[in-house]
Amino acid sequence: MVHNGIEYGDMQLIAETYDVLRRGLGLSTLDAADVFDRWNQGPLESFLIELTARVCRVMDSESGQPLVDVIQDKAGQKGTGKWTAEIALDLAVAIPTIAAALDARVLSSLKDQRVAASRRFEDGSARLRADDCERTIIDLQDALYASRICSYAQGMALIAAGSAEYKWNINLSEIARIWKGGCIIRAKLLDPVRRAFGAQPALSNLLMDDQLGREVQRAQHGWRRIVSEAAGAGIPVPCMSASLAYFDSYRTARLPQNLTQAQRDAFGAHKFERTDRTGFIHANWS
Amino acid sequence: MVHNGIEYGDMQLIAETYDVLRRGLGLSTLDAADVFDRWNQGPLESFLIELTARVCRVMDSESGQPLVDVIQDKAGQKGTGKWTAEIALDLAVAIPTIAAALDARVLSSLKDQRVAASRRFEDGSARLRADDCERTIIDLQDALYASRICSYAQGMALIAAGSAEYKWNINLSEIARIWKGGCIIRAKLLDPVRRAFGAQPALSNLLMDDQLGREVQRAQHGWRRIVSEAAGAGIPVPCMSASLAYFDSYRTARLPQNLTQAQRDAFGAHKFERTDRTGFIHANWS
Numbered sequence: 001m002v003h004n005g006i007e008y009g010d011m012q013l014i015a016e017t018y019d020v021l022r023r024g025l026g027l028s029t030l031d032a033a034d035v036f037d038r039w040n041q042g043p044l045e046s047f048l049i050e051l052t053a054r055v056c057r058v059m060d061s062e063s064g065q066p067l068v069d070v071i072q073d074k075a076g077q078k079g080t081g082k083w084t085a086e087i088a089l090d091l092a093v094a095i096p097t098i099a100a101a102l103d104a105r106v107l108s109s110l111k112d113q114r115v116a117a118s119r120r121f122e123d124g125s126a127r128l129r130a131d132d133c134e135r136t137i138i139d140l141q142d143a144l145y146a147s148r149i150c151s152y153a154q155g156m157a158l159i160a161a162g163s164a165e166y167k168w169n170i171n172l173s174e175i176a177r178i179w180k181g182g183c184i185i186r187a188k189l190l191d192p193v194r195r196a197f198g199a200q201p202a203l204s205n206l207l208m209d210d211q212l213g214r215e216v217q218r219a220q221h222g223w224r225r226i227v228s229e230a231a232g233a234g235i236p237v238p239c240m241s242a243s244l245a246y247f248d249s250y251r252t253a254r255l256p257q258n259l260t261q262a263q264r265d266a267f268g269a270h271k272f273e274r275t276d277r278t279g280f281i282h283a284n285w286s
Numbered sequence: 287m288v289h290n291g292i293e294y295g296d297m298q299l300i301a302e303t304y305d306v307l308r309r310g311l312g313l314s315t316l317d318a319a320d321v322f323d324r325w326n327q328g329p330l331e332s333f334l335i336e337l338t339a340r341v342c343r344v345m346d347s348e349s350g351q352p353l354v355d356v357i358q359d360k361a362g363q364k365g366t367g368k369w370t371a372e373i374a375l376d377l378a379v380a381i382p383t384i385a386a387a388l389d390a391r392v393l394s395s396l397k398d399q400r401v402a403a404s405r406r407f408e409d410g411s412a413r414l415r416a417d418d419c420e421r422t423i424i425d426l427q428d429a430l431y432a433s434r435i436c437s438y439a440q441g442m443a444l445i446a447a448g449s450a451e452y453k454w455n456i457n458l459s460e461i462a463r464i465w466k467g468g469c470i471i472r473a474k475l476l477d478p479v480r481r482a483f484g485a486q487p488a489l490s491n492l493l494m495d496d497q498l499g500r501e502v503q504r505a506q507h508g509w510r511r512i513v514s515e516a517a518g519a520g521i522p523v524p525c526m527s528a529s530l531a532y533f534d535s536y537r538t539a540r541l542p543q544n545l546t547q548a549q550r551d552a553f554g555a556h557k558f559e560r561t562d563r564t565g566f567i568h569a570n571w572s
Binding site for chain 1: 297298300301302304305308333334337338340341342344349353354355356357358359360361362364368371372375378379380381382385386388389390391392393394396399400401402403404406407412470490491493494499502503510511513514515517518520521522523524527528530531532533534535536537538539540541542543544545546547548549550552553556558559560561562569571
Protein backbone atom coordinates (compact mmCIF):
# COMPACT_ATOMS: atom_id res chain seq x y z
CA MET A 1 0.00 0.00 0.00
CA VAL A 2 2.71 2.49 0.96
CA HIS A 3 4.60 1.56 -2.21
CA ASN A 4 1.63 2.82 -4.16
CA GLY A 5 1.36 5.98 -2.05
CA ILE A 6 5.00 6.77 -2.82
CA GLU A 7 4.25 5.99 -6.46
CA TYR A 8 1.47 8.62 -6.45
CA GLY A 9 3.89 11.15 -4.98
CA ASP A 10 6.62 10.31 -7.48
CA MET A 11 4.28 10.49 -10.47
CA GLN A 12 2.82 13.84 -9.41
CA LEU A 13 6.30 15.26 -8.77
CA ILE A 14 7.26 14.21 -12.29
CA ALA A 15 4.05 15.75 -13.68
CA GLU A 16 4.84 19.06 -11.96
CA THR A 17 8.39 18.94 -13.32
CA TYR A 18 7.09 18.26 -16.82
CA ASP A 19 4.66 21.21 -16.45
CA VAL A 20 7.49 23.56 -15.46
CA LEU A 21 9.56 22.32 -18.42
CA ARG A 22 6.66 22.66 -20.86
CA ARG A 23 4.78 25.78 -19.74
CA GLY A 24 7.39 27.38 -17.51
CA LEU A 25 10.32 27.09 -19.91
CA GLY A 26 8.48 26.56 -23.19
CA LEU A 27 10.12 23.20 -24.02
CA SER A 28 8.43 20.81 -26.44
CA THR A 29 7.44 17.35 -25.26
CA LEU A 30 10.38 15.87 -27.18
CA ASP A 31 12.79 18.35 -25.57
CA ALA A 32 11.33 17.38 -22.19
CA ALA A 33 12.03 13.73 -23.08
CA ASP A 34 15.70 14.62 -23.60
CA VAL A 35 15.84 16.23 -20.17
CA PHE A 36 14.33 13.16 -18.48
CA ASP A 37 16.73 10.90 -20.37
CA ARG A 38 19.68 12.97 -19.18
CA TRP A 39 18.41 12.91 -15.58
CA ASN A 40 18.08 9.15 -15.77
CA GLN A 41 21.90 8.98 -15.87
CA GLY A 42 22.15 10.70 -12.46
CA PRO A 43 20.71 10.48 -8.94
CA LEU A 44 17.13 10.50 -10.32
CA GLU A 45 17.73 7.23 -12.19
CA SER A 46 14.53 5.22 -11.88
CA PHE A 47 11.92 3.29 -13.75
CA LEU A 48 9.48 6.24 -13.67
CA ILE A 49 11.97 8.78 -15.07
CA GLU A 50 12.98 6.35 -17.81
CA LEU A 51 9.31 5.65 -18.55
CA THR A 52 8.55 9.38 -18.70
CA ALA A 53 11.21 9.92 -21.35
CA ARG A 54 9.89 6.93 -23.27
CA VAL A 55 6.20 7.90 -23.26
CA CYS A 56 7.08 11.47 -24.26
CA ARG A 57 8.68 10.13 -27.46
CA VAL A 58 5.73 8.03 -28.64
CA MET A 59 4.10 9.75 -31.62
CA ASP A 60 0.38 9.75 -32.41
CA SER A 61 -0.12 8.55 -35.98
CA GLU A 62 -3.44 10.41 -36.28
CA SER A 63 -2.32 13.90 -35.33
CA GLY A 64 1.41 13.63 -35.99
CA GLN A 65 1.98 15.05 -32.49
CA PRO A 66 3.47 13.34 -29.43
CA LEU A 67 0.71 11.08 -28.11
CA VAL A 68 1.04 12.60 -24.61
CA ASP A 69 -0.03 15.95 -26.05
CA VAL A 70 -3.41 14.64 -27.18
CA ILE A 71 -4.19 12.77 -23.96
CA GLN A 72 -6.88 14.20 -21.70
CA ASP A 73 -5.50 15.74 -18.49
CA LYS A 74 -7.81 13.94 -16.06
CA ALA A 75 -6.00 11.43 -13.86
CA GLY A 76 -7.77 8.31 -12.70
CA GLN A 77 -7.02 6.28 -9.57
CA LYS A 78 -7.63 2.81 -8.25
CA GLY A 79 -7.79 3.66 -4.56
CA THR A 80 -4.41 2.62 -3.12
CA GLY A 81 -3.29 6.26 -2.75
CA LYS A 82 -6.51 6.99 -0.86
CA TRP A 83 -5.92 3.96 1.33
CA THR A 84 -2.41 5.19 2.18
CA ALA A 85 -3.80 8.60 3.13
CA GLU A 86 -6.46 7.01 5.36
CA ILE A 87 -3.98 4.86 7.26
CA ALA A 88 -1.66 7.85 7.68
CA LEU A 89 -4.55 9.74 9.31
CA ASP A 90 -5.18 6.79 11.63
CA LEU A 91 -1.53 6.48 12.61
CA ALA A 92 -1.10 10.30 12.84
CA VAL A 93 1.83 10.30 10.42
CA ALA A 94 2.23 13.35 8.17
CA ILE A 95 2.51 12.36 4.49
CA PRO A 96 1.74 15.76 2.88
CA THR A 97 3.49 14.99 -0.43
CA ILE A 98 1.49 11.81 -0.96
CA ALA A 99 -1.76 13.48 0.15
CA ALA A 100 -1.14 16.39 -2.23
CA ALA A 101 -0.62 13.93 -5.09
CA LEU A 102 -4.01 12.44 -4.39
CA ASP A 103 -5.64 15.89 -4.35
CA ALA A 104 -3.91 16.76 -7.61
CA ARG A 105 -5.60 13.79 -9.29
CA VAL A 106 -8.97 14.82 -7.84
CA LEU A 107 -8.58 18.42 -9.04
CA SER A 108 -7.45 17.25 -12.47
CA SER A 109 -10.71 15.36 -12.85
CA LEU A 110 -12.73 18.61 -12.53
CA LYS A 111 -11.98 19.46 -16.16
CA ASP A 112 -15.14 21.44 -16.93
CA GLN A 113 -14.82 23.55 -13.81
CA ARG A 114 -11.15 24.21 -14.57
CA VAL A 115 -11.86 25.31 -18.11
CA ALA A 116 -14.54 27.70 -16.82
CA ALA A 117 -12.20 29.03 -14.10
CA SER A 118 -9.36 29.50 -16.58
CA ARG A 119 -11.55 31.97 -18.51
CA ARG A 120 -12.22 33.99 -15.40
CA PHE A 121 -8.70 33.92 -13.96
CA GLU A 122 -6.81 33.88 -17.27
CA ASP A 123 -4.12 31.26 -16.71
CA GLY A 124 -1.82 33.25 -18.99
CA SER A 125 1.58 32.20 -20.22
CA ALA A 126 2.79 30.71 -16.92
CA ARG A 127 6.30 31.41 -18.23
CA LEU A 128 8.98 31.62 -15.52
CA ARG A 129 10.77 34.90 -15.12
CA ALA A 130 14.04 32.94 -15.18
CA ASP A 131 15.94 33.63 -18.38
CA ASP A 132 18.65 31.03 -17.87
CA CYS A 133 17.03 27.84 -19.14
CA GLU A 134 20.00 25.54 -18.44
CA ARG A 135 20.34 26.81 -14.87
CA THR A 136 16.61 26.32 -14.30
CA ILE A 137 16.78 22.74 -15.57
CA ILE A 138 19.57 22.01 -13.06
CA ASP A 139 17.51 23.59 -10.26
CA LEU A 140 14.50 21.58 -11.36
CA GLN A 141 16.50 18.37 -11.10
CA ASP A 142 17.43 19.33 -7.54
CA ALA A 143 13.81 20.23 -6.73
CA LEU A 144 12.57 16.90 -8.01
CA TYR A 145 15.30 14.95 -6.21
CA ALA A 146 14.87 16.65 -2.83
CA SER A 147 11.08 16.38 -3.09
CA ARG A 148 11.38 12.69 -3.92
CA ILE A 149 13.54 12.13 -0.83
CA CYS A 150 10.82 13.81 1.27
CA SER A 151 8.17 11.59 -0.28
CA TYR A 152 10.18 8.44 0.46
CA ALA A 153 10.87 9.75 3.98
CA GLN A 154 7.13 10.11 4.57
CA GLY A 155 6.37 6.65 3.22
CA MET A 156 9.08 5.02 5.33
CA ALA A 157 7.89 6.90 8.44
CA LEU A 158 4.40 5.56 7.78
CA ILE A 159 5.65 1.97 7.50
CA ALA A 160 7.69 2.42 10.69
CA ALA A 161 4.61 3.71 12.53
CA GLY A 162 2.46 0.83 11.27
CA SER A 163 5.16 -1.65 12.21
CA ALA A 164 5.33 -0.22 15.75
CA GLU A 165 1.53 -0.04 16.13
CA TYR A 166 0.87 -3.60 14.94
CA LYS A 167 4.14 -5.11 16.24
CA TRP A 168 5.14 -6.30 12.76
CA ASN A 169 8.86 -5.77 13.31
CA ILE A 170 9.35 -4.66 9.70
CA ASN A 171 12.91 -4.32 8.41
CA LEU A 172 12.87 -1.04 6.45
CA SER A 173 16.19 -1.81 4.80
CA GLU A 174 14.70 -5.04 3.44
CA ILE A 175 11.68 -3.12 2.12
CA ALA A 176 14.03 -0.87 0.15
CA ARG A 177 15.89 -3.91 -1.18
CA ILE A 178 12.66 -5.61 -2.28
CA TRP A 179 11.36 -2.46 -3.98
CA LYS A 180 14.66 -2.08 -5.81
CA GLY A 181 14.18 -5.61 -7.15
CA GLY A 182 11.44 -4.66 -9.55
CA CYS A 183 8.43 -2.44 -8.99
CA ILE A 184 7.12 0.87 -10.20
CA ILE A 185 9.12 2.98 -7.75
CA ARG A 186 12.39 1.11 -8.31
CA ALA A 187 15.05 3.80 -8.26
CA LYS A 188 18.68 4.44 -7.56
CA LEU A 189 17.53 6.38 -4.49
CA LEU A 190 16.54 3.07 -2.88
CA ASP A 191 20.25 2.18 -2.50
CA PRO A 192 20.97 4.93 0.05
CA VAL A 193 17.57 4.25 1.65
CA ARG A 194 18.54 0.61 2.11
CA ARG A 195 21.96 1.56 3.48
CA ALA A 196 20.46 4.18 5.82
CA PHE A 197 18.03 1.80 7.52
CA GLY A 198 20.57 -1.03 7.41
CA ALA A 199 23.00 1.10 9.43
CA GLN A 200 20.33 2.57 11.75
CA PRO A 201 17.17 0.45 11.82
CA ALA A 202 15.48 2.92 14.20
CA LEU A 203 16.40 6.05 12.19
CA SER A 204 13.66 8.57 13.04
CA ASN A 205 13.45 10.04 9.54
CA LEU A 206 15.28 9.48 6.25
CA LEU A 207 16.24 13.18 6.28
CA MET A 208 18.43 12.43 9.33
CA ASP A 209 20.64 10.01 7.39
CA ASP A 210 24.05 11.58 6.81
CA GLN A 211 24.28 11.07 3.07
CA LEU A 212 20.65 11.88 2.23
CA GLY A 213 20.65 14.86 4.59
CA ARG A 214 23.73 16.21 2.81
CA GLU A 215 22.10 15.70 -0.57
CA VAL A 216 18.95 17.57 0.47
CA GLN A 217 21.12 20.33 1.93
CA ARG A 218 22.95 20.61 -1.38
CA ALA A 219 19.72 20.58 -3.42
CA GLN A 220 18.00 23.17 -1.22
CA HIS A 221 18.90 26.25 -3.17
CA GLY A 222 17.52 25.10 -6.52
CA TRP A 223 14.48 23.52 -4.85
CA ARG A 224 13.56 26.80 -3.14
CA ARG A 225 14.09 28.71 -6.37
CA ILE A 226 11.76 26.43 -8.35
CA VAL A 227 8.99 26.57 -5.73
CA SER A 228 9.34 30.38 -5.60
CA GLU A 229 9.34 30.82 -9.35
CA ALA A 230 6.39 28.48 -9.86
CA ALA A 231 4.38 30.39 -7.23
CA GLY A 232 5.15 33.60 -9.08
CA ALA A 233 4.33 32.19 -12.52
CA GLY A 234 1.10 30.50 -11.43
CA ILE A 235 2.20 26.93 -12.18
CA PRO A 236 0.76 24.64 -9.50
CA VAL A 237 3.47 22.58 -7.77
CA PRO A 238 1.44 21.11 -4.89
CA CYS A 239 3.81 18.20 -4.21
CA MET A 240 7.05 20.13 -4.52
CA SER A 241 5.76 22.84 -2.19
CA ALA A 242 4.29 20.29 0.23
CA SER A 243 7.69 18.54 0.31
CA LEU A 244 9.47 21.82 0.98
CA ALA A 245 7.02 22.74 3.76
CA TYR A 246 7.58 19.25 5.22
CA PHE A 247 11.34 19.72 5.20
CA ASP A 248 11.13 23.25 6.59
CA SER A 249 8.71 22.17 9.34
CA TYR A 250 10.84 19.17 10.24
CA ARG A 251 14.06 21.19 10.53
CA THR A 252 12.55 24.06 12.54
CA ALA A 253 13.18 23.84 16.27
CA ARG A 254 10.51 26.41 17.17
CA LEU A 255 7.34 26.37 15.05
CA PRO A 256 4.40 28.79 15.52
CA GLN A 257 2.08 26.18 17.05
CA ASN A 258 2.59 27.88 20.43
CA LEU A 259 0.04 30.36 19.06
CA THR A 260 -2.28 27.51 18.06
CA GLN A 261 -2.07 26.15 21.60
CA ALA A 262 -2.77 29.59 23.07
CA GLN A 263 -5.84 29.96 20.83
CA ARG A 264 -7.11 26.49 21.72
CA ASP A 265 -6.75 27.21 25.41
CA ALA A 266 -8.38 30.64 25.06
CA PHE A 267 -11.53 29.47 23.26
CA GLY A 268 -11.80 25.86 24.44
CA ALA A 269 -9.76 25.52 27.65
CA HIS A 270 -7.75 22.77 25.94
CA LYS A 271 -4.67 23.55 28.11
CA PHE A 272 -1.07 23.96 26.98
CA GLU A 273 2.46 23.13 28.05
CA ARG A 274 5.11 25.70 28.91
CA THR A 275 8.61 25.61 27.47
CA ASP A 276 10.17 25.93 30.92
CA ARG A 277 8.50 23.03 32.73
CA THR A 278 6.38 19.96 32.17
CA GLY A 279 2.62 19.55 32.70
CA PHE A 280 -0.51 20.97 31.13
CA ILE A 281 -2.01 24.23 32.38
CA HIS A 282 -4.92 26.54 31.61
CA ALA A 283 -4.60 30.32 31.65
CA ASN A 284 -7.02 33.20 32.00
CA TRP A 285 -6.93 34.93 28.60
CA SER A 286 -9.61 37.55 29.11
CA MET B 287 -17.45 18.58 11.33
CA VAL B 288 -16.58 20.74 8.32
CA HIS B 289 -16.78 23.84 10.53
CA ASN B 290 -13.96 22.35 12.58
CA GLY B 291 -11.99 21.44 9.46
CA ILE B 292 -12.19 25.06 8.29
CA GLU B 293 -11.22 26.12 11.80
CA TYR B 294 -8.04 23.99 11.57
CA GLY B 295 -7.22 25.65 8.24
CA ASP B 296 -7.88 29.15 9.57
CA MET B 297 -5.82 28.60 12.70
CA GLN B 298 -2.86 27.20 10.79
CA LEU B 299 -3.02 30.04 8.25
CA ILE B 300 -2.90 32.49 11.16
CA ALA B 301 0.01 30.57 12.71
CA GLU B 302 1.95 30.77 9.43
CA THR B 303 1.21 34.49 9.19
CA TYR B 304 2.39 35.01 12.77
CA ASP B 305 5.58 33.06 11.95
CA VAL B 306 6.29 35.28 8.93
CA LEU B 307 5.67 38.38 11.07
CA ARG B 308 7.85 37.12 13.93
CA ARG B 309 10.71 35.29 12.22
CA GLY B 310 10.39 36.63 8.70
CA LEU B 311 10.09 40.31 9.60
CA GLY B 312 11.50 40.27 13.13
CA LEU B 313 8.39 41.72 14.82
CA SER B 314 7.82 41.19 18.52
CA THR B 315 4.71 39.36 19.70
CA LEU B 316 3.20 42.70 20.81
CA ASP B 317 3.92 44.24 17.40
CA ALA B 318 2.26 41.23 15.79
CA ALA B 319 -0.78 41.85 18.02
CA ASP B 320 -1.00 45.39 16.59
CA VAL B 321 -0.98 43.99 13.04
CA PHE B 322 -3.77 41.51 13.83
CA ASP B 323 -5.79 44.27 15.50
CA ARG B 324 -5.44 46.45 12.43
CA TRP B 325 -6.43 43.58 10.12
CA ASN B 326 -9.49 42.97 12.25
CA GLN B 327 -10.86 46.31 10.96
CA GLY B 328 -10.78 45.05 7.35
CA PRO B 329 -11.84 42.04 5.25
CA LEU B 330 -10.11 39.62 7.67
CA GLU B 331 -12.42 40.70 10.53
CA SER B 332 -13.21 37.56 12.50
CA PHE B 333 -13.28 36.00 15.92
CA LEU B 334 -9.98 34.19 15.31
CA ILE B 335 -8.08 37.31 14.21
CA GLU B 336 -9.45 39.26 17.16
CA LEU B 337 -8.56 36.38 19.48
CA THR B 338 -5.04 36.21 18.06
CA ALA B 339 -4.44 39.88 18.86
CA ARG B 340 -5.85 39.33 22.32
CA VAL B 341 -3.81 36.27 23.25
CA CYS B 342 -0.63 37.92 21.94
CA ARG B 343 -1.08 40.71 24.50
CA VAL B 344 -1.46 38.50 27.56
CA MET B 345 1.69 38.75 29.66
CA ASP B 346 3.21 35.94 31.70
CA SER B 347 3.70 37.11 35.28
CA GLU B 348 6.52 34.60 35.87
CA SER B 349 8.79 35.50 32.99
CA GLY B 350 7.57 39.01 32.19
CA GLN B 351 7.29 37.93 28.55
CA PRO B 352 4.14 37.55 26.44
CA LEU B 353 2.61 34.25 27.56
CA VAL B 354 2.47 33.00 23.95
CA ASP B 355 6.26 33.16 23.84
CA VAL B 356 6.68 30.66 26.66
CA ILE B 357 4.09 28.17 25.35
CA GLN B 358 5.36 24.91 23.93
CA ASP B 359 5.00 24.69 20.12
CA LYS B 360 3.28 21.29 20.00
CA ALA B 361 -0.31 21.50 18.82
CA GLY B 362 -2.87 19.05 20.12
CA GLN B 363 -6.05 17.92 18.39
CA LYS B 364 -9.35 16.35 19.32
CA GLY B 365 -10.00 14.50 16.06
CA THR B 366 -12.54 16.60 14.16
CA GLY B 367 -9.95 17.78 11.65
CA LYS B 368 -8.96 14.16 11.04
CA TRP B 369 -12.62 13.25 10.59
CA THR B 370 -13.04 16.01 7.99
CA ALA B 371 -10.00 14.72 6.09
CA GLU B 372 -11.34 11.15 6.15
CA ILE B 373 -14.74 12.12 4.78
CA ALA B 374 -13.07 14.24 2.09
CA LEU B 375 -11.13 11.16 0.99
CA ASP B 376 -14.35 9.14 0.86
CA LEU B 377 -16.19 11.78 -1.15
CA ALA B 378 -13.14 12.46 -3.37
CA VAL B 379 -13.17 16.19 -2.60
CA ALA B 380 -9.81 17.98 -2.49
CA ILE B 381 -9.35 19.92 0.77
CA PRO B 382 -5.56 20.43 0.66
CA THR B 383 -5.52 23.48 2.94
CA ILE B 384 -7.40 21.67 5.69
CA ALA B 385 -5.32 18.50 5.24
CA ALA B 386 -2.10 20.54 5.43
CA ALA B 387 -3.31 22.12 8.67
CA LEU B 388 -3.73 18.68 10.17
CA ASP B 389 -0.24 17.63 9.06
CA ALA B 390 1.20 20.83 10.51
CA ARG B 391 -0.17 19.85 13.94
CA VAL B 392 1.27 16.36 13.58
CA LEU B 393 4.71 17.69 12.60
CA SER B 394 4.64 20.23 15.42
CA SER B 395 4.24 17.38 17.89
CA LEU B 396 7.59 15.83 16.82
CA LYS B 397 9.44 18.36 18.96
CA ASP B 398 12.48 16.23 19.80
CA GLN B 399 13.01 15.22 16.18
CA ARG B 400 12.66 18.84 15.06
CA VAL B 401 15.21 20.08 17.56
CA ALA B 402 17.65 17.39 16.39
CA ALA B 403 16.99 18.23 12.72
CA SER B 404 17.40 21.96 13.34
CA ARG B 405 20.98 21.30 14.48
CA ARG B 406 21.76 19.41 11.32
CA PHE B 407 19.99 21.73 8.88
CA GLU B 408 20.62 25.02 10.75
CA ASP B 409 17.26 26.76 10.56
CA GLY B 410 19.11 30.09 10.53
CA SER B 411 17.51 33.51 10.72
CA ALA B 412 14.59 32.75 8.38
CA ARG B 413 14.53 36.50 7.72
CA LEU B 414 12.78 37.49 4.47
CA ARG B 415 14.88 39.23 1.85
CA ALA B 416 12.15 41.86 1.61
CA ASP B 417 13.34 45.15 3.06
CA ASP B 418 9.97 46.94 2.89
CA CYS B 419 8.26 45.80 6.07
CA GLU B 420 5.02 47.77 5.54
CA ARG B 421 4.64 46.46 1.99
CA THR B 422 5.23 42.90 3.19
CA ILE B 423 2.57 43.27 5.89
CA ILE B 424 0.07 44.36 3.23
CA ASP B 425 1.03 41.39 1.04
CA LEU B 426 0.72 39.09 4.04
CA GLN B 427 -2.82 40.34 4.65
CA ASP B 428 -3.64 39.51 1.02
CA ALA B 429 -2.00 36.08 1.33
CA LEU B 430 -3.98 35.27 4.46
CA TYR B 431 -7.24 36.51 2.97
CA ALA B 432 -6.92 34.67 -0.35
CA SER B 433 -5.81 31.49 1.44
CA ARG B 434 -8.77 31.76 3.80
CA ILE B 435 -11.15 32.04 0.84
CA CYS B 436 -9.61 28.84 -0.61
CA SER B 437 -10.05 27.07 2.72
CA TYR B 438 -13.73 28.08 2.92
CA ALA B 439 -14.16 27.11 -0.74
CA GLN B 440 -12.83 23.61 0.05
CA GLY B 441 -15.07 23.24 3.09
CA MET B 442 -18.17 24.37 1.21
CA ALA B 443 -17.35 22.03 -1.69
CA LEU B 444 -17.11 19.18 0.83
CA ILE B 445 -20.50 19.99 2.34
CA ALA B 446 -22.01 20.24 -1.16
CA ALA B 447 -20.58 16.81 -2.07
CA GLY B 448 -21.88 15.26 1.16
CA SER B 449 -25.26 16.84 0.61
CA ALA B 450 -25.44 15.41 -2.92
CA GLU B 451 -24.19 11.98 -1.86
CA TYR B 452 -26.57 11.58 1.07
CA LYS B 453 -29.45 13.60 -0.42
CA TRP B 454 -29.47 16.05 2.50
CA ASN B 455 -30.45 19.03 0.39
CA ILE B 456 -28.28 21.37 2.47
CA ASN B 457 -28.67 25.13 1.96
CA LEU B 458 -25.07 26.42 1.89
CA SER B 459 -26.20 30.01 2.28
CA GLU B 460 -27.98 29.03 5.51
CA ILE B 461 -24.83 27.29 6.74
CA ALA B 462 -22.89 30.52 6.27
CA ARG B 463 -25.61 32.45 8.11
CA ILE B 464 -25.59 30.02 11.03
CA TRP B 465 -21.78 30.07 11.32
CA LYS B 466 -21.85 33.86 11.31
CA GLY B 467 -24.24 33.73 14.26
CA GLY B 468 -21.60 32.64 16.72
CA CYS B 469 -18.91 30.01 16.34
CA ILE B 470 -15.15 29.85 16.16
CA ILE B 471 -14.94 30.61 12.44
CA ARG B 472 -17.41 33.51 12.56
CA ALA B 473 -15.98 36.07 10.16
CA LYS B 474 -16.90 38.95 7.91
CA LEU B 475 -16.02 36.64 4.99
CA LEU B 476 -19.17 34.63 5.76
CA ASP B 477 -21.30 37.54 4.48
CA PRO B 478 -20.14 37.22 0.85
CA VAL B 479 -20.21 33.41 1.23
CA ARG B 480 -23.85 33.63 2.31
CA ARG B 481 -24.69 36.00 -0.53
CA ALA B 482 -22.82 33.86 -3.10
CA PHE B 483 -24.73 30.66 -2.32
CA GLY B 484 -27.96 32.60 -1.83
CA ALA B 485 -27.68 33.92 -5.38
CA GLN B 486 -26.44 30.65 -6.89
CA PRO B 487 -27.26 27.65 -4.69
CA ALA B 488 -25.47 25.30 -7.13
CA LEU B 489 -22.32 27.42 -7.44
CA SER B 490 -19.55 24.92 -8.33
CA ASN B 491 -16.89 26.64 -6.22
CA LEU B 492 -16.72 29.76 -4.08
CA LEU B 493 -13.86 30.99 -6.28
CA MET B 494 -16.37 31.30 -9.12
CA ASP B 495 -18.45 33.88 -7.27
CA ASP B 496 -18.00 37.31 -8.90
CA GLN B 497 -17.08 39.27 -5.81
CA LEU B 498 -14.87 36.65 -4.16
CA GLY B 499 -13.22 35.82 -7.48
CA ARG B 500 -12.36 39.50 -7.93
CA GLU B 501 -10.97 39.69 -4.41
CA VAL B 502 -8.72 36.68 -4.94
CA GLN B 503 -7.63 38.14 -8.28
CA ARG B 504 -6.70 41.38 -6.53
CA ALA B 505 -4.91 39.59 -3.68
CA GLN B 506 -2.94 37.31 -6.02
CA HIS B 507 0.16 39.38 -6.35
CA GLY B 508 0.88 39.72 -2.64
CA TRP B 509 -0.10 36.10 -2.01
CA ARG B 510 2.38 34.83 -4.60
CA ARG B 511 5.09 37.09 -3.21
CA ILE B 512 4.65 35.79 0.34
CA VAL B 513 4.69 32.13 -0.73
CA SER B 514 7.81 32.79 -2.84
CA GLU B 515 9.61 34.69 -0.11
CA ALA B 516 8.77 32.13 2.56
CA ALA B 517 10.08 29.31 0.34
CA GLY B 518 13.31 31.26 -0.09
CA ALA B 519 13.66 32.07 3.61
CA GLY B 520 12.83 28.56 4.80
CA ILE B 521 9.69 29.47 6.75
CA PRO B 522 7.17 26.66 6.32
CA VAL B 523 3.83 27.93 4.96
CA PRO B 524 2.12 24.58 4.19
CA CYS B 525 -1.43 25.98 4.19
CA MET B 526 -0.70 29.14 2.25
CA SER B 527 1.15 27.19 -0.42
CA ALA B 528 -1.47 24.43 -0.50
CA SER B 529 -4.13 27.13 -0.99
CA LEU B 530 -2.14 28.71 -3.80
CA ALA B 531 -1.61 25.35 -5.51
CA TYR B 532 -5.35 24.70 -5.13
CA PHE B 533 -6.17 28.02 -6.78
CA ASP B 534 -3.60 27.55 -9.54
CA SER B 535 -4.78 23.98 -10.23
CA TYR B 536 -8.42 25.04 -10.27
CA ARG B 537 -7.85 27.91 -12.72
CA THR B 538 -5.64 25.92 -15.14
CA ALA B 539 -7.47 24.61 -18.19
CA ARG B 540 -4.69 22.16 -19.12
CA LEU B 541 -2.89 20.45 -16.25
CA PRO B 542 0.00 17.96 -16.68
CA GLN B 543 -2.09 14.91 -15.71
CA ASN B 544 -2.07 13.88 -19.36
CA LEU B 545 1.44 12.64 -18.55
CA THR B 546 0.12 10.79 -15.47
CA GLN B 547 -2.47 9.07 -17.66
CA ALA B 548 0.18 8.13 -20.23
CA GLN B 549 2.38 6.64 -17.48
CA ARG B 550 -0.55 4.70 -15.99
CA ASP B 551 -1.45 3.28 -19.37
CA ALA B 552 2.18 2.43 -20.15
CA PHE B 553 2.89 0.48 -16.95
CA GLY B 554 -0.58 -0.76 -16.00
CA ALA B 555 -2.77 -0.62 -19.13
CA HIS B 556 -5.16 1.66 -17.21
CA LYS B 557 -6.32 3.31 -20.48
CA PHE B 558 -6.73 7.04 -21.17
CA GLU B 559 -9.03 9.48 -22.95
CA ARG B 560 -8.01 11.63 -25.91
CA THR B 561 -8.71 15.36 -26.07
CA ASP B 562 -10.28 15.04 -29.52
CA ARG B 563 -12.91 12.39 -28.87
CA THR B 564 -14.63 10.46 -26.10
CA GLY B 565 -13.93 6.91 -24.92
CA PHE B 566 -11.07 5.15 -23.15
CA ILE B 567 -8.25 3.61 -25.16
CA HIS B 568 -5.01 1.74 -24.58
CA ALA B 569 -1.87 2.42 -26.59
CA ASN B 570 1.28 0.46 -27.35
CA TRP B 571 4.05 2.43 -25.58
CA SER B 572 7.00 0.14 -26.24
